[in-house]
Amino acid sequence: MTETSGSGDVHRSLALLWDPTGGPARGQPGRLSLEAVVDAAISVADADGLEAVSMRRIAGELGVGTMSLYRHVPGKEELLDLMLDRVLGDDDPTPFPVDWRATLERYGREVWALYRTHRWLPFVDQSRPLLGPRAVTGMEAVLGGLTDTPASDTHKILAFSMVETYVAGLARVTNGAELAEERSGVSTEEFWQAQGPVLVAAMQSGRFPRMAALDEEVFATTPEETFEFGLGVLLDGLAPRLGGTAVDSAG
Amino acid sequence: MTETSGSGDVHRSLALLWDPTGGPARGQPGRLSLEAVVDAAISVADADGLEAVSMRRIAGELGVGTMSLYRHVPGKEELLDLMLDRVLGDDDPTPFPVDWRATLERYGREVWALYRTHRWLPFVDQSRPLLGPRAVTGMEAVLGGLTDTPASDTHKILAFSMVETYVAGLARVTNGAELAEERSGVSTEEFWQAQGPVLVAAMQSGRFPRMAALDEEVFATTPEETFEFGLGVLLDGLAPRLGGTAVDSAG
DNA sequence: TCTTCTTGCGTACACTATACGCATCACTCT
DNA sequence: AGAGTGATGCGTATAGTGTACGCAAGAAGA
Numbered sequence: 001m002t003e004t005s006g007s008g009d010v011h012r013s014l015a016l017l018w019d020p021t022g023g024p025a026r027g028q029p030g031r032l033s034l035e036a037v038v039d040a041a042i043s044v045a046d047a048d049g050l051e052a053v054s055m056r057r058i059a060g061e062l063g064v065g066t067m068s069l070y071r072h073v074p075g076k077e078e079l080l081d082l083m084l085d086r087v088l089g090d091d092d093p094t095p096f097p098v099d100w101r102a103t104l105e106r107y108g109r110e111v112w113a114l115y116r117t118h119r120w121l122p123f124v125d126q127s128r129p130l131l132g133p134r135a136v137t138g139m140e141a142v143l144g145g146l147t148d149t150p151a152s153d154t155h156k157i158l159a160f161s162m163v164e165t166y167v168a169g170l171a172r173v174t175n176g177a178e179l180a181e182e183r184s185g186v187s188t189e190e191f192w193q194a195q196g197p198v199l200v201a202a203m204q205s206g207r208f209p210r211m212a213a214l215d216e217e218v219f220a221t222t223p224e225e226t227f228e229f230g231l232g233v234l235l236d237g238l239a240p241r242l243g244g245t246a247v248d249s250a251g
Numbered sequence: 252m253t254e255t256s257g258s259g260d261v262h263r264s265l266a267l268l269w270d271p272t273g274g275p276a277r278g279q280p281g282r283l284s285l286e287a288v289v290d291a292a293i294s295v296a297d298a299d300g301l302e303a304v305s306m307r308r309i310a311g312e313l314g315v316g317t318m319s320l321y322r323h324v325p326g327k328e329e330l331l332d333l334m335l336d337r338v339l340g341d342d343d344p345t346p347f348p349v350d351w352r353a354t355l356e357r358y359g360r361e362v363w364a365l366y367r368t369h370r371w372l373p374f375v376d377q378s379r380p381l382l383g384p385r386a387v388t389g390m391e392a393v394l395g396g397l398t399d400t401p402a403s404d405t406h407k408i409l410a411f412s413m414v415e416t417y418v419a420g421l422a423r424v425t426n427g428a429e430l431a432e433e434r435s436g437v438s439t440e441e442f443w444q445a446q447g448p449v450l451v452a453a454m455q456s457g458r459f460p461r462m463a464a465l466d467e468e469v470f471a472t473t474p475e476e477t478f479e480f481g482l483g484v485l486l487d488g489l490a491p492r493l494g495g496t497a498v499d500s501a502g
Numbered sequence: 503t504c505t506t507c508t509t510g511c512g513t514a515c516a517c518t519a520t521a522c523g524c525a526t527c528a529c530t531c532t
Numbered sequence: 533a534g535a536g537t538g539a540t541g542c543g544t545a546t547a548g549t550g551t552a553c554g555c556a557a558g559a560a561g562a
Contacts, residue, residue, distance in 0.1 A: 030540055054518065065542040067520080072540095076519065123376075127427025128442055131450060136459055143461040153469045158480050162417075165481075169420030176378025191379055199382060208387055210394040218404045229409050229492075230416075237488025241480075279509045279558050306550065316511040318551080323509095327550065 032064055034072045038082045042118070045083065049179055050120035080124050085132030087118050093138060096145025100159075100242050101235055103145030108163045108231050115171035119179060122171040149242045159238050166230055174223040192219070283315055285323045289333045293369070296334065300430055301371035331375050336383030338369050344389060347396025351410075351493050352486055354396025359414045359482050366422035370430060373422040400493045410489050417481055425474040443470070 040061045045053050055076060059066040073079045096103040115122050129135065139160075146156050181187050186194075203212035291312045296304050306327060310317040324330045347354040366373050380386065397407045432438055437445075454463035
């Protein structure tokens with residue numbers, strides 16, 4: 001699976017993000033809308049993955065010509081940015097408790113759930129995130145939950161984005177494995193078994209004693225278990241930097 | 252930037268990874284070799300990024316016909332897998348100290364350095380990692396450094412891959428921003444300034460008081476500072492699970 | 503020498519994004 | 533009502549992608 005880039009024309013994308021009003025009421029009304037295009041793209045991505053999202057496919061899904069899409073979206077990169085902001089959800093989030101640990105924990109779980117629902121999401125490049133209204137709203141809500149820590153704003157942002165980065169990375173691995181399984185028809189188990197013979201030979205060579213001694217079930221950890229482990233590590237590691245108090249738990 | 256997938260024909264790739272011998276000495280000797288193809292691909296990726304790595308481009312770089320590459324590599328996905336194992340370096344790594352914290356710290360720094368040297372690397376999908384000889388060698392070395400912890404093998408692997416996942420995620424963001432800057436000619440600063448007007452308007456709306464109150468320099472953290480923060484958090488968070496002792500440091 | 507096997511590669515096909523230009527139609531102004 | 537304006541939908545064309553197929557050339561074994 002190959003990475004997909006966002007961020008084309010910044011001004012144009014921002015305008016579409018913050019001002020989705022239907023434009024001037026001159027000329028033909030138009031049966032196609034920006035919202036319809038973005039929604040169709042998300043449907044395709046949810047159903048068949050990010051690499052199935054092509055302009056032809058979206059247009060076909062909507063029953064219009066391919067180039068008609070370009071009347072509402074500057075290009076594919078901008079479309080991806082719009083998809084990102086769209087899936088963040090419409091409604092105002094329920095406020096976070098004023099408790100940095102509970103806030104970051106809930107935020108981590110929400111992001112994880114979101115990335116698991118839209119499995120293409122962690123594969124969209126976010127190195128230049130366009131700040132849409134929903135993204136800003138969500139960030140504002142998280143900041144509201146972090147007001148109980150004496151840490152600097154810089155540390156708050158660092159903590160916030162570290163949770164995001166880790167969860168996105170884990171979701172990439174998890175979703176990638178699932179999608180590869182569905183697409184190739186080769187299950188993850190079969191995939192590792194296919195590597196078996198070579199690995200067995202390597203193990204028997206005696207060059208990798210510690211790897212050879214590993215129990216097989218070591219790699220059987222479920223995504224949810226991995227996520228819980230990781231989230232716990234993050235919160236415990238952030239504690240000395242945000243809480244000023246001792247570590248709360250261990251697992 | 253769009254995500255690139257590895258993992259095509261597993262058996263074929265594994266054979267190429269572990270047995271790069273030149274094949275039977277029948278027929279024409281052949282001036283092209285697997286190693287040359289992989290090296291050329293890495294050169295292109297280092298110079299112009301992952302999306303510049305096309306079969307035509309690699310062939311052109313080697314002065315051969317495009318389809319000649321397919322005599323040595325089953326396809327592009329397999330080529331990416333081979334590139335991955337190749338950049339892990341040839342030589343045996345210097346052994347890790349028997350100290351889980353020092354080991355994971357050094358491992359994290361090495362992975363970070365590697366991902367920063369080959370900036371395309373964190374964009375290659377690793378959800379189905381092919382275990383090449385160099386990858387196995389590296390993992391064996393890390394396991395050797397983790398023998399001082401009473402934690403289970405499962406927890407060792409979890410800790411190990413958590414460092415990998417986080418560093419890869421951070422490198423994706425960092426490298427992605429740099430590459431976008433070089434490719435588009437729009438600097439990161441200009442990019443954020445382009446978002447300025449819209450964001451200022453949003454801030455002045457009063458709907459985002461906490462975001463509006465953020466100091467500007469909050470987003471000026473350098474990649475290295477972010478990495479150091481993250482690595483410290485990880486090690487501190489892993490301590491109660493691996494060390495059985497109290498937290499060592501805070502920053 | 504003749505057969506066999508391998509390499510190199512030209513051509514073709516099915517995809518991708520998107521630049522350009524034209525016909526169509528609705529609304530606004532005269 | 534009629535003319536003018538401007539946006540919409542979209543057909544065509546271009547430049548790129550990965551790769552299946554088949555053929556010519558040449559070296560080693562029989």
